[in-house]
Amino acid sequence: xxxxxxxxxxxxxxxxxxxxxxxxxxxxxxxxxxxxxxxxxxxxxxxxxxxxxxxxxxxxxxxxxxxxxxxxxxxxxxxxxxxxxxxxxxxxxxxxxxxxxxxxxxxxxxxxxxxxxxxxxxxxxxxxxxxxxxxxxxxxxxxxxxxxxxxxxxxxxxxxxxxxxxxxxxxxxxxxxxxxxxxxxxxxxxxxxxxxxxxxxxxxxxxxxxxxxxxxxxxxxxxxxxxxxxxxxxxxxxxxxxxxxxxxxxxxxxxxxxxxxxxxxxxxxxxxxxxxxxxxxxxxxxxxxxxxxxxxxxxxxxxxxxxxxxxxxxxxxxxxxxxxxxxxxxxxxxxxxxxxxxxxxxxxxxxxxxxx
Amino acid sequence: xxxxxxxxxxxxxxxxxxxxxxxxxxxxxxxxxxxxxxxxxxxxxxxxxxxxxxxxxxxxxxxxxxxxxxxxxxxxxxxxxxxxxxxxxxxxxxxxxxxxxxxxxxxxxxxxxxxxxxxxxxxxxxxxxxxxxxxxxxxxxxxxxxxxxxxxxxxxxxxxxxxxxxxxxxxxxxxxxxxxxxxxxxxxxxxxxxxxxxxxxxxxxxxxxxxxxxxxxxxxxxxxxxxxxxxxxxxxxxxxxxxxxxxxxxxxxxxxxxxxxxxxxxxxxxxxxxxxxxxxxxxxxxxxxxxxxxxxxxxxxxxxxxxxxxxxxxxxxxxxxxxxxxxxxxxxxxxxxxxxxxxxxxxxxxxxxxxx
Numbered sequence: 001x002x003x004x005x006x007x008x009x010x011x012x013x014x015x016x017x018x019x020x021x022x023x024x025x026x027x028x029x030x031x032x033x034x035x036x037x038x039x040x041x042x043x044x045x046x047x048x049x050x051x052x053x054x055x056x057x058x059x060x061x062x063x064x065x066x067x068x069x070x071x072x073x074x075x076x077x078x079x080x081x082x083x084x085x086x087x088x089x090x091x092x093x094x095x096x097x098x099x100x101x102x103x104x105x106x107x108x109x110x111x112x113x114x115x116x117x118x119x120x121x122x123x124x125x126x127x128x129x130x131x132x133x134x135x136x137x138x139x140x141x142x143x144x145x146x147x148x149x150x151x152x153x154x155x156x157x158x159x160x161x162x163x164x165x166x167x168x169x170x171x172x173x174x175x176x177x178x179x180x181x182x183x184x185x186x187x188x189x190x191x192x193x194x195x196x197x198x199x200x201x202x203x204x205x206x207x208x209x210x211x212x213x214x215x216x217x218x219x220x221x222x223x224x225x226x227x228x229x230x231x232x233x234x235x236x237x238x239x240x241x242x243x244x245x246x247x248x249x250x251x252x253x254x255x256x257x258x259x260x261x262x263x264x265x266x267x268x269x270x271x272x273x274x275x276x277x278x279x280x281x282x283x284x285x286x287x288x289x290x291x292x293x294x295x296x297x298x299x300x301x302x303x304x305x306x307x308x309x310x311x312x313x314x315x316x317x318x319x320x321x322x323x324x325x326x327x328x329x330x331x332x333x334x335x336x337x338x339x340x341x342x343x344x345x346x347x348x349x350x351x352x353x354x355x356x
Numbered sequence: 357x358x359x360x361x362x363x364x365x366x367x368x369x370x371x372x373x374x375x376x377x378x379x380x381x382x383x384x385x386x387x388x389x390x391x392x393x394x395x396x397x398x399x400x401x402x403x404x405x406x407x408x409x410x411x412x413x414x415x416x417x418x419x420x421x422x423x424x425x426x427x428x429x430x431x432x433x434x435x436x437x438x439x440x441x442x443x444x445x446x447x448x449x450x451x452x453x454x455x456x457x458x459x460x461x462x463x464x465x466x467x468x469x470x471x472x473x474x475x476x477x478x479x480x481x482x483x484x485x486x487x488x489x490x491x492x493x494x495x496x497x498x499x500x501x502x503x504x505x506x507x508x509x510x511x512x513x514x515x516x517x518x519x520x521x522x523x524x525x526x527x528x529x530x531x532x533x534x535x536x537x538x539x540x541x542x543x544x545x546x547x548x549x550x551x552x553x554x555x556x557x558x559x560x561x562x563x564x565x566x567x568x569x570x571x572x573x574x575x576x577x578x579x580x581x582x583x584x585x586x587x588x589x590x591x592x593x594x595x596x597x598x599x600x601x602x603x604x605x606x607x608x609x610x611x612x613x614x615x616x617x618x619x620x621x622x623x624x625x626x627x628x629x630x631x632x633x634x635x636x637x638x639x640x641x642x643x644x645x646x647x648x649x650x651x652x653x654x655x656x657x658x659x660x661x662x663x664x665x666x667x668x669x670x671x672x673x674x675x676x677x678x679x680x681x682x683x684x685x686x687x688x689x690x691x692x693x694x695x696x697x698x699x700x701x702x703x704x705x706x707x708x709x710x711x712x
Contacts, residue, residue, distance in 0.1 A: 035528045036499070134400055163399045163555040165596055191529055196661040220662050234529045278663040278682070298537045298544070300562035303585035303597055304642050307562060309537050318533065320663070324582045329544065 007056035029200030040188035076145035082137035084129035097148035266353030277320035358516035365420030395560035398570035442509035446501035450494035607637035617672025633703035643698035650693035
């Protein structure tokens with residue numbers, strides 16, 4: 001178990017990581033999700049011991065390891081850039097951490113072949129990394145991290161430089177590898193869809209702060225604040241400032257949406273109403289739903305579905321509609337918000353009024 | 357803007373190519389319409405960048421000709437082809453202001469200052485850097501710099517074509533949505549001929565009128581996003597487009613019946629298949645329904661990715677993926693059915709037609 005207690009990082013008077021508490025269990029997969037410069041890499045470097053925290057402590061399995069250099073810890077890291085020893089074969093690359101540890105040749109051979117098999121590298125063991133594709137090079141780096149058998153494995157956007165199809169395959173493989181080893185895995189990404197596909201737990205980051213930590217799907221469905229909801233949305237979250245008044249939400253005094261049952265306890269007053277793009281649709285989601293009139297900006301077709309960018313009372317929304325809809329800009333459309341999935345945030349940005 | 361004719365183009369990086377396999381780009385012979393938006397999509401090493409570089413003039417093809425509006429430009433330099441280019445990483449002048457960076461391509465061609473000012477102001481708003489006009493580029497973040505690169509690509513209205521080489525790779529997901537829809541809107545407005553290289557299917561499908569799917573140095577299909585989704589010509593297109601890709605299952609075809617394992621599936625046409633061909637049935641996960649009726653299936657895993665679920669299962673001893681609605685449920689003894697209209701039949705990996 002890795003515990004971060006009030007860990008912070010300050011560089012040249014500038015706070016990169018605000019005091020952070022985080023507990024990661026053995027055998028767990030933990031995603032750090034946030035945009036560029038939100039603090040993902042800084043946090044990982046603190047976990048690894050590559051950087052010393054400005055304050056706070058780091059406890060591993062009950063032992064305080066704050067300030068203990070990375071060499072003395074059981075940590076493996078994989079970066080976005082493929083890092084391998086260019087003059088060594090793939091076999092020797094994977095074997096290197098075990099050789100450093102002084103494992104015997106038979107154990108090394110067994111472990112290297114096992115990792116190579118898992119990562120589909122068996123045919124390339126005698127090649128050098130630079131003669132391989134990017135995906136194979138990154139799989140070599142991943143295999144090396146696996147045989148190292150470290151307690152903590154840190155993956156910093158490891159698939160970012162790969163084709164999305166390769167990413168899709170590796171993403172499916174990675175959780176299986178993780179589950180087998182019993183180590184703590186930490187995986188940084190900028191992409192919400194990647195977090196959802198990986199599953200496990202997710203910590204959302206914004207400006208050097210963890211905004212929420214929990215089971216990935218729970219954080220996605222029940223964000224505690226607007227910042228988290230926005231960080232965890234792709235396509236972008238649809239939002240609008242409305243006034244809750246009795247059983248309706250209004251804009252400029254006019255009825256916009258009805259208040260759904262799960263938000264019946266919501267107090268009256270101004271709030272930010274948010275919903276996911278697939279909860280905006282052409283089809284009536286339930287009997288009695290009232291349509292909104294919106295104006296299209298542009299429609300994008302993505303094969304099986306379309307993204308239709310629309311405007312409503314100054315707000316800009318994306319609608320994710322199944323099927324192919326090629327709609328000209330500035331067309332007027334009637335659409336429905338599935339209010340059963342509304343999220344509401346107060347003026348301070350905190351989620352209020354219950355969740356769907 | 358120009359029509360682009362690619363006439364019998366082939367390219368080999370080595371001298372004296374002997375066999376088909378020595379060509380990084382196998383024969384390409386196509387006409388691309390004036391004002392069209394084309395995306396070149398494929399995995400790394402498929403030849404898409406080679407083809408883009410041939411269009412831009414960075415590479416002279418080993419064989420064939422390239423024409424802009426009927427004029428042979430095969431041996432013209434990039435400058436003489438009158439094109440704009442946007443690369444994966446920002447290419448800008450750090451010491452110039454944002455405004456001057458955008459004005460540069462226009463001033464270079466002695467466009468009157470009033471026109472320069474009009475265009476630059478329009479573009480600067482579009483890329484969301486309205487407040488930054490007077491700032492030096494060197495202090496900007498990577499994605500702001502890339503926005504300037506994009507703006508510079510779009511600022512001239514008299515170019516033959518605009519070529520994009522993975523322009524959004526370094527941009528955070530949320531900004532990608534904004535920039536993508538702006539490029540698209542600009543295309544609708546001004547009718548530029550655009551060629552966009554990417555390995556990201558969402559970018560390719562949403563950007564292009566026609567997506568050019570490349571695999572192993574060949575164009576395997578040029579089609580609208582809907583065509584690629586519904587009728588992939590090659591199993592590779594089925595696999596590469598869609599997340600997860602198309603299920604491709606070995607099948608025996610007799611008349612208008614397909615047999616997978618011990619299951620028989622009625623087709624709505626009679627595929628014409630040459631004797632001895634390897635035959636497969638393709639069905640997208642979106643068109644497999646799960647319920648109490650149909651063919652038995654064993655569920656291995658359910659991935660809840662927010663807006664829908666991906667069900668991984670085994671069917672007739674083959675892996676199969678099924679997409680299930682956000683609120684969809686799996687019955688105790690699940691069975692599956694294929695939407696007959698969405699079935700494609702492949703012989704030796706190429707789609708076959710036939711009589712209805």
